[in-house]
Amino acid sequence: MELQFFKNFDFTNFWDNDEYSRKEYTEDFPGDELITSIEQELGYKLPDSYIELMRLQNGGTPKMTCFPTSESTSWAEDHIAITGIMGIGRDKRYSIGGDLGSQFMIDEWEYPNDGVYICDCPSAGHDMILLDYSKCGRNGEPEVVHVDQEDDYRKTFLAKDFETFIKGLKDEEEFDLE
Template sequence: MTSPFEEGPSSWTGPALTEDMVRRAEETLGVRLPRSYVELMYQQNGGVLKNSCYPTDFRTSWAADHFGVDVIMGIGHEEGIDAQSAELISEWDYPDVGVVIGVTPMAGPDTVMLDYSESGADGEPVVAYVGEDRTPRRVADSFEEFMNGLVPCETYEDEDEGE
């Protein structure tokens, strides 16, 4: 499997993931993290994405038909989900439906979250985009589906020029 992350060091990439780090993060967050997310973090513990746009069938804070997500946050370090999610939810008044996992180009007014509102803390969360209206909108039924749906932002380059 090729990595979805850009090569090279990044402040978004944490140390090699351990089972203890996962356990502590789940305890801190109060949820079971999706297996596909944890498996990806074992490959690389967070980082900047190669393909960083996600198509939607609704207008976002970003564009008419997609949003950007630059980073998938890792686990167990200063920029990790366990250290940042609750603070970001509070700071930006995001809905308390789960865990902030993505950093968008606007870095705050909008975000990407694991949404546990339907599944419960031990279930499989959906992935939701949260725009400036603070309404979580399901964009993928799983983290794996979300990662597989990311496309190069060049796909939308011409459309964004006038926005």
Template sequence: MFDPATVFDGTGPLGDPLTDEVLRAVEAQLGHQLPAAYVDLARRHNGGSLARDAHPAPSRTSWAEDHVGVYRLAAIGRNARFSLCGEVGSAFWVAEWGYPAIGIYFADCQSAGHDMVALDYRSPGEPAVVHVDQEWNYQITVLAPDFETFMTGLVDESTYNVDD
């Protein structure tokens, strides 16, 4: 499992400590069970800005030729503004920005809402992690087969030529 000290940028967590009661309420509200790796990470550090802020993409996005920039991970809860059920949580992106209702929007990107990262529950089993690009008619691109693979695939954006 990943170490929160290597996942997050050193700032405090976005959300309150995750309890079983909050987890059950959030999953009920979202209508989906969260991946175990996400829950485990949130129990140790509940959301926040990421230390490694980019993920490879299999094709060009509106952000870059070969990757997406990923800013922060949503807390599991309701109290933090950027938590799964918070003020700008998953439902906000569907209702206010017209993102497709494919699952749970759990990470935002540096584009200030013009692209997001989501858990895609359209197929049975563990949800895939996808990039949804509002700038390109909500194009959906699979980034990883599951949350754990997505998190281990994050790299520092300086790895890429950001002038593209």
């Protein structure tokens, strides 16, 4: 597959692919019909870079799970952490259309309906990663933000787009976890 995004990015060691990840996150590769159906259901045009990554592997847990922040969050002073990246589908619990997916977080946990929640965090629902369409509209290129349920759903800017977010993930060992 010829990549439009993620040029010069090595995915060889990107995914963890442990048993839990395969069971809870990884869906079959999404076809155009499923993508359109999920977009209509959630009300947002998914970023092309997100779709491209999901066509390489549709959801899972990356090996690099931290992203640096310029301000502190409920997770840490200088970064956030993710558990996994939700795939495009409805079959796995942690897919954007799954039982614990984006709409569930909006309906049940009262997260703001400003986009599509694409990553869960180790806090078991108390913070999430959002493709935030509040500045660009439902069909634009969303920013990636951390939404902190413990701090009145405060948003912390992470990246200008999904590709930048993925390329910016770091190993937790790069941060002082004391």
